[in-house]
Amino acid sequence: xxxxxxxxxxxxxxxxxxxxxxxxxxxxxxxxxxxxxxxxxxxxxxxxxxxxxxxxxxxxxxxxxxxxxxxxxxxxxxxxxxxxxxxxxxxxxxxxxxxxxxxxxxxxxxxxxxxxxxxxxxxxxxxxxxxxxxxxxxxxxxxxxxxxxxxxxxxxxxxxxxxxxxxxxxxxxxxxxxxxxxxxxxxxxxxxxxxxxxxxxxxxxxxxxxxxxxxxxxxxxxxxxxxxxxxxxxxxxxxxxxxxxxxxxxxxxxxxxxxxxxxxxxxxxxxxxxxxxxxxxxxxxxxxxxxxxxxxxxxxxxxxxxxxxxxxxxxxxxxxxxxxxxxxxxxxxxxxxxxxxxxxxxxxxxxxxxxxxxxxxxxxxxxxxxxxxxxxxxxxxxxxxxxxxxxxxxxxxxxxxxxxxxxxxxxx
Ligand SMILES: Cc1cc2nc3c(=O)[nH]c(=O)nc-3n(C[C@H](O)[C@H](O)[C@H](O)COP(=O)(O)OP(=O)(O)OC[C@H]3O[C@@H](n4cnc5c(N)ncnc54)[C@H](O)[C@@H]3O)c2cc1C
Numbered sequence: 001x002x003x004x005x006x007x008x009x010x011x012x013x014x015x016x017x018x019x020x021x022x023x024x025x026x027x028x029x030x031x032x033x034x035x036x037x038x039x040x041x042x043x044x045x046x047x048x049x050x051x052x053x054x055x056x057x058x059x060x061x062x063x064x065x066x067x068x069x070x071x072x073x074x075x076x077x078x079x080x081x082x083x084x085x086x087x088x089x090x091x092x093x094x095x096x097x098x099x100x101x102x103x104x105x106x107x108x109x110x111x112x113x114x115x116x117x118x119x120x121x122x123x124x125x126x127x128x129x130x131x132x133x134x135x136x137x138x139x140x141x142x143x144x145x146x147x148x149x150x151x152x153x154x155x156x157x158x159x160x161x162x163x164x165x166x167x168x169x170x171x172x173x174x175x176x177x178x179x180x181x182x183x184x185x186x187x188x189x190x191x192x193x194x195x196x197x198x199x200x201x202x203x204x205x206x207x208x209x210x211x212x213x214x215x216x217x218x219x220x221x222x223x224x225x226x227x228x229x230x231x232x233x234x235x236x237x238x239x240x241x242x243x244x245x246x247x248x249x250x251x252x253x254x255x256x257x258x259x260x261x262x263x264x265x266x267x268x269x270x271x272x273x274x275x276x277x278x279x280x281x282x283x284x285x286x287x288x289x290x291x292x293x294x295x296x297x298x299x300x301x302x303x304x305x306x307x308x309x310x311x312x313x314x315x316x317x318x319x320x321x322x323x324x325x326x327x328x329x330x331x332x333x334x335x336x337x338x339x340x341x342x343x344x345x346x347x348x349x350x351x352x353x354x355x356x357x358x359x360x361x362x363x364x365x366x367x368x369x370x371x372x373x374x375x376x377x378x379x380x381x382x383x384x385x386x387x388x389x390x391x392x393x394x395x396x397x398x399x400x401x402x403x404x405x406x407x408x409x410x411x412x
Pocket of ligand 1: 044
């Protein structure tokens with residue numbers, strides 16, 4: 001039986017409370033891939049959409065465990081913020097990836113595309129890799145190690161373009177995250193850390209997934225240690241650091257008619273800098289057209305987005321004691337503009353979107369709001385601003401600063 005990843009805040013809190021005591025064995029157990037995935041949290045989707053906050057996870061971890069015991073767990077929870085901060089300084093890496101996802105199908109030979117489709121459908125002929133592809137399609141979840149193996153297989157064994165493999169993950173993973181997904185694929189490809197890529201090895205699969213994946217050995221000779229030769233991959237675009245946008249971390253004085261816009265980068269407005277907002281209306285965009293036509297997300301992924309957005313709206317409506325609405329306009333900008341008009345909003349407040357799909361529509365949204373005389377105020381959590389400021393180089397310099405910061409946090 002497949003585990004169910006928690007999505008709503010209530011489900012996430014129940015799962016997290018059950019997992020928090022197990023954090024003590026996370027460092028030694030994490031890398032094993034086992035049926036049911038009891039050794040990892042399955043909290044990816046709730047953390048990605050922030051129906052559960054990293055800040056809560058970190059403070060409860062430190063309240064229950066010593067830093068030494070919990071360090072590996074804290075490190076993994078902070079990896080996501082590291083990737084987010086890294087991408088925040090290089091938004092073009094996301095844009096270039098999306099452009100390649102759109103252009104490659106027109107440029108690649110038909111047989112490469114046919115092979116890519118077969119590998120994605122779980123018909124590569126390498127039984128354990130096919131099981132992983134089918135697992136992803138069926139459940140929307142993969143353990144970290146299987147993500148690494150499959151990405152390594154796609155890039156270095158099948159010699160397929162990393163961009164299309166990353167897109168397959170992005171369309172199916174319920175926790176699909178523009179930063180963690182794109183940058184982890186780049187890391188496997190050898191683009192993220194100079195001179196380092198990730199090669200899949202049969203001995204590693206046999207060690208970490210004995211029963212789960214190695215039952216059928218068909219095709220496994222292609223993964224034999226020493227048989228896999230790293231693909232040499234070039235970076236096509238610019239990966240230079242840019243000055244990231246700066247956002248306020250607190251609300252200013254406001255007596256205007258204000259709406260709260262909720263989007264999938266942060267769905268717990270009741271905790272943090274927006275807690276004291278007094279909106280007259282709350283809205284979120286369901287945007288199925290964009291999800292299915294532009295990003296071609298799986299129906300399971302679209303359904304999970306609906307679940308988290310509806311959950312966020314319901315909690316926000318209760319917290320702010322005001323009506324909320326799920327906008328179903330074909331384009332989110334059009335939906336938000338009608339909402340602004342209908343409620344005569346002078347200001348819309350939201351969490352600052354992270355680099356990714358919501359962030360991409362900001363220029364159009366700003367221009368439309370400006371033409372209506374409505375102010376858009378974007379707020380960043382102070383804890384994100386701090387973590388992002390540490391993510392200027394590799395993960396280990398980031399972690400040095402982050403761990404020093406975590407050790408100074410007041411215990412809740
Ligand atoms: C090729 C590839 C693609 C990936 N794509 C995504 C993605 O789209 N979205 C995503 O959230 N993670 C992604 N990851 C990172 C990681 O695999 C998942 O976060 C993790 O497996 C989620 O499952 P979990 O919640 O059970 O993990 P746990 O081990 O329980 O980890 C707890 C939390 O820590 C964070 N985390 C753990 N490991 C990592 C990591 N290596 N990088 C970043 N954050 C981490 C996540 O928020 C996770 O929920 C990817 C990794 C690889 C190798």
